[in-house]
Amino acid sequence: MSAEWRQFVDIGYPPIDEEHQELADLLIRFIQAIQRGVSTEIDVSMALFFDRAAAHFAHEERLMRETSWTEFERHKASHDLFLTDVGQMTGEFHRAGQVTPAMEQWAVTRLVEWFAFHIRTNDAPLGEFLATRERNGTLNRKRGPASPQPSN
């Protein structure tokens, strides 16, 4: 990923930053596939981006629940809206069997804008909160099945 992308996806909490960097790479790959117009490449890169985004959102939502983050509902609503959007575009692509003008427009503008806007407005405050808690030693997360504690 370029330094420019890295600068805008990093929010100061490494576990989330790593996932944002991966998503930015997948997003670039997806847009390049659309521009090349190769259906199989579009299909694979879109599915991969969608899967990794869903897993990333689930991770953030778990962190928010574990730390009782006050913006949880609003943040989750933004994730849900995005996944609905991606799902609709995936459906349109499969119905049409090719990239439609609306889909291309969506990928190169709305998708990138949403990603940047969401990181800046929703993820950055969460990252700052988590990083501060971690520095203070007060990131007192409940452990769930996804992050088991070692047994003795």
Ligand SMILES: [Fe+2]
């Ligand atoms: Fe988020």
Ligand SMILES: [Fe+2]
């Ligand atoms: Fe995020």
